[in-house]
Amino acid sequence: MGNQKQKWTAEEEEALLAGVAKHGPGKWKNILKDPEFAPFLTHRSNIDLKDKWRNLSVSTTQQGSKDKSRALKLKTITPAPLSNTLNSAPAASLPRNASSGTVIDDLPNSASDGKNGPRFNAMIFEALSTIKDTNGSDIGTIVNFIEVRWKSPCSLQHRSFYFI
Amino acid sequence: MGNQKQKWTAEEEEALLAGVAKHGPGKWKNILKDPEFAPFLTHRSNIDLKDKWRNLSVSTTQQGSKDKSRALKLKTITPAPLSNTLNSAPAASLPRNASSGTVIDDLPNSASDGKNGPRFNAMIFEALSTIKDTNGSDIGTIVNFIEVRWKSPCSLQHRSFYFI
């Protein structure tokens, strides 16, 4: 039994999501053959991509349901809250900068340097272009739209990308 | 709250080990579906089997290491207690027959009737066949071999099976 479980790295996850942003979900073989993402996914098959995408989906879509009183088991959050430490809501306490763009970056991750790294701008731009009430739309609305549009996540625990 | 912990009975443990002997470790669903063992494991899931096997593993593999002055915690040994009525040890007061085989049987347990009951003969035979120094090999050697071969225990507190 030489088969160990190969955990997905942040780079691989990035590449997958970027591939979905470019080719759409379900085009696993296309993503794998795309030279833009292939270097990051050399150890992955199209089946692996599909499975990972599914896992990402459930982890985000399950957030809203079954609030089974598991009060704060999330060791991974710590979004620099103010005085209130019991900010149990897993959603959006996004630190809002006064500058032009808002940055969401939990871990100092490479592969998001903007050069050939994955760009979520496409997905988000599409969302903003479609949502009429852009002015009043908050993060939750945008994320929700993208989730519906792509039938899957966009949030994810430790993601690092730019809004516009 | 409403969930009580259901401790494993000797029969269930028997069936689990026998199932592993037949199907190999990791084939929990197969063991569960095998009509040979299913009757004893009706209240158990494949996950339960896996967890129990893990527990058994750690309890046996920890024995060899960290000789933490555990002077004879082996309740299971007690070879030949004779007249002592307080034979609380659930193990091996091995009645040694003059016949061809030695019997190790703690509890008047079914499922070891030899017909379709679990046979550890396979594992032990394999061990004996491989160990060259069969004449000088004691129980410990055999058990150790089987542990390595099956990546897991074989000894265990309340066991009942045949040697050859």
Place this chain on the structure above:
DNA sequence: CAATAGGGCTAGGGTTCC
């Protein structure tokens, strides 16, 4: 035989209970 969707299974970490 090629690709994808969906269900199933296991390993391992984590949690709960005693």
Place this chain on the structure above:
DNA sequence: TGGAACCCTAGCCCTATT
């Protein structure tokens, strides 16, 4: 306090479908 029983889920495999 530690261990046994149980839960959660990422990763992988299997099958059906096209």
